Amino acid sequence: MDLFTIVSIILIVIMVVSAIIAAELKDLISAAIALGVMSLVVSILFFVLQAPDVAITEASIGAALSMAIIIFAIKATKRWEK
Amino acid sequence: MKRVLAAIIAILIFIVFAMAFAKVPFGDVNLEDYHYYNPITNETTQDSVPNHYLVEGKNDTGSTNIVTAVVVDYRGFDTLGEVTVLFLASTGVGALMYVEEKKKRKVKRANAVVETGAKLLFGFIILFGAYIFVHGHLTPGGGFPGGAVIASSFLLLYLAYPKFHAEHKKLNISESLAGLTFVIIGLLGLLIAGYFLYNFLPFGLPTYLFSAGVIPIIYTAIGIKVGSELTGIVDAMMGVRE
Amino acid sequence: MISYYYLGSIALIVIGIYVVISKKNLIKIIIGLDIMDTGVNLLLISVGYVRNATAPIENVPGPYVDPIPQALVLTAIVIGVSVMALALSIAIGIYRKTGTLEIDELLEVKE
Numbered sequence: 359m360d361l362f363t364i365v366s367i368i369l370i371v372i373m374v375v376s377a378i379i380a381a382e383l384k385d386l387i388s389a390a391i392a393l394g395v396m397s398l399v400v401s402i403l404f405f406v407l408q409a410p411d412v413a414i415t416e417a418s419i420g421a422a423l424s425m426a427i428i429i430f431a432i433k434a435t436k437r438w439e440k
Numbered sequence: 441m442k443r444v445l446a447a448i449i450a451i452l453i454f455i456v457f458a459m460a461f462a463k464v465p466f467g468d469v470n471l472e473d474y475h476y477y478n479p480i481t482n483e484t485t486q487d488s489v490p491n492h493y494l495v496e497g498k499n500d501t502g503s504t505n506i507v508t509a510v511v512v513d514y515r516g517f518d519t520l521g522e523v524t525v526l527f528l529a530s531t532g533v534g535a536l537m538y539v540e541e542k543k544k545r546k547v548k549r550a551n552a553v554v555e556t557g558a559k560l561l562f563g564f565i566i567l568f569g570a571y572i573f574v575h576g577h578l579t580p581g582g583g584f585p586g587g588a589v590i591a592s593s594f595l596l597l598y599l600a601y602p603k604f605h606a607e608h609k610k611l612n613i614s615e616s617l618a619g620l621t622f623v624i625i626g627l628l629g630l631l632i633a634g635y636f637l638y639n640f641l642p643f644g645l646p647t648y649l650f651s652a653g654v655i656p657i658i659y660t661a662i663g664i665k666v667g668s669e670l671t672g673i674v675d676a677m678m679g680v681r682e
Numbered sequence: 683m684i685s686y687y688y689l690g691s692i693a694l695i696v697i698g699i700y701v702v703i704s705k706k707n708l709i710k711i712i713i714g715l716d717i718m719d720t721g722v723n724l725l726l727i728s729v730g731y732v733r734n735a736t737a738p739i740e741n742v743p744g745p746y747v748d749p750i751p752q753a754l755v756l757t758a759i760v761i762g763v764s765v766m767a768l769a770l771s772i773a774i775g776i777y778r779k780t781g782t783l784e785i786d787e788l789l790e791v792k793e
Contacts, residue, residue, distance in 0.1 A: 370690040377694055377717055381701045386709055393713055400720055408737045408747045409727055410580035411507050414572075415759050416723075418588040423670060424716065424763050426595055430677045431770040432709065435777040439707040440784060446704035454696045458684060461692065466685035467733040471748060490748050498740055506738040506746070510753040522757045529764035536771040580739065584760055647741065666760070673767050 366406060373399045384439050386432050394425040502643035503577035503652035511582065512655050516637040520626070523619065523665060530669040537676045547602035558600035565593035573663030577652045583659040587666025594671045598678060606675055611668050618665040625654055625661075687728040694721030708773045708783045712766060719762040723755045 373396055380392035397420035404413040474488035493510060501509040511519055573586030597604055629638030644651035694717060701714025730748035738749040777783055780791050 367686060370686060374690060374693050374697075377697050380713060380717065381697055381705075381710075386707075389710070389713055393716060396717070397720065400724055403724065404727060407727055407731050408735065409752050410737055410739075411505075411582060411585075412723075412727060412752050412755050412759070414581055414585045415588070415756055418585050418592065419759055419763050420720070422592050423588060423595070423674070424766065426674065427677055427763075427767055427770060428709070428713070430674075430679075431774055434679060434774050435709070435783055439710060443704050446700055449703065450696045450700040453699060454692060457692045457695070458689065461688045462684045464688070464729065466687065466728070467731050469732060471732065471745075490750055493749060494738065494746050504740045506740065506749045507752050507756070510749055511756060515753065518757065522761060525761055526764050529768050532768050533771045536768075536775055580737070582756070584756060673764075677767070677771065 390428045397421040534676050554600045576659040577655050583662030586663040590667035591670035615668040618661045621661040691721045691725040706784050726751045
């Protein structure tokens with residue numbers, strides 16, 4: 359097992375666990391924060407797969423702007439899912 | 441009952457996808473081995489598409505970043521379609537979030553740390569975004585992440601000063617001029633050589649800033665347009681505040 | 683033996699499908715759409731990887747990674763965020779008109 363395999367397996371497990379957390383919480387703002395963590399780990403995985411253009415694009419659009427838009431929409435409606 | 445049925449359907453889809461992807465090799469491919477077999481004329485070409493882009497890309501377009509050469513020069517028409525989709529989404533969000541004058545919302549003042557930090561950092565973030573899209577043909581990046589970084593600097597100003605409004609007229613003017621530049625460059629290529637989006641400026645030497653023909657001008661136009669549109673989306677979704 | 687990158691991205695797609703089918707809040711359904719989008723992009727880029735190769739920028743010699751999936755995914759990420767913005771503004775419009783966001787109660791609203 360070389361270094362590429364070990365780092366990839368750890369990052370993939372963190373990504374799948376935070377996606378399951380984002381799908382199951384009742385507080386919608388915590389679900390949006392878990393979505394932001396998942397986008398950040400996917401951006402690091404794009405960099406490990408030798409694709410720097412896609413990594414910069416996913417980090418700036420998925421982790422910053424997408425999370426901000428969801429939180430603005432939650433502020434205009436309800437916060438707790440019934 | 442509904443959750444159990446949904447879980448069974450999800451596990452079935454997982455098994456079908458995993459069986460389909462068990463035969464796809466990961467990482468041990470040689471990019472010179474994909475040959476194209478034409479079943480009508482029954483002949484096999486001696487070159488594959490990724491190998492042709494990797495070997496001939498620097499001589500055909502003049503840029504050292506191969507992903508930029510594919511996005512702007514070899515498949516430039518798809519980029520024009522994608523810019524159109526972003527424009528339609530921004531117009532739709534602006535039309536749906538229109539509200540009358542009596543539904544405003546009270547806001548409080550922000551923290552002193554956030555205000556001072558936003559005043560110091562605003563210019564540097566715009567400078568960094570402009571660096572990303574001007575050097576699109578030399579370093580990784582390009583027009584789309586450069587525009588997103590410029591929109592995040594405006595998002596920082598919205599969070600620090602809650603009564604801030606970007607003016608709609610200036611955003612509209614900059615977005616329309618940038619889109620018009622892209623289409624006019626394509627039409628100039630049609631007039632000069634007969635192809636839409638033909639690369640008609642001189643190539644120069646590779647790894648210099650003024651090289652690769654018409655690619656830096658197109659990426660500058662795309663960066664300004666994407667930044668203005670994402671700023672318009674953020675401004676419309678903040679709502680009306682007093 | 684299937685590679686672990688493929689297993690991880692197919693798991694993300696299946697979690698997204700489960701959230702869209704069985705949840706009742708509109709904003710939770712839109713979060714599930716975003717998870718599915720991210721899974722598809724990761725699957726596309728991990729198909730084009732070559733071992734011991736470097737990024738496709740030609741100032742270092744050597745074998746390069748496949749550049750075509752990266753160009754397609756660059757477009758797909760920007761279109762994903764614009765579709766999500768349009769869907770969230772439709773959800774805000776529904777809340778302003780009827781006052782609820784669960785799809786059970788939306789079926790019983792009479793104009």
